[in-house]
Amino acid sequence: MSNHKRRARQSMISGASTGHVLTVAEMLDAIEQFPDDAEIIFGTCPHGEPLKFYRFKKRGENTLGIEFG
Secondary structure (H helix, E strand, O other): OOOOOOOOOOOOOOOHHHOOOOOHHHHHHHHOOOOOOOOOOOOEOOOOOEOOEEEEEEEEOOEEEEEEO
C-alpha cells in the first residue's frame, strides 16, 4: 500500500519536451477518475499511425517500461 497523497485532478500531464520522467504517482493521479474498463490510448507516432500497446516490462527495481509494437 502506498503512502502517496493524491494531488488535485489534472486533465493533462505534460513534460516530455523537458525530459520529464512520468512517475507511477502521476499516472495514478491522472487515471483515478476513470472506471476500470476505461480505454487508454497512446496517441500517434510521427508518421500518424496510432501507437499500439505491446506490454509492460520491469526494467529495474524502480523502472517500468511501457512498450509499443
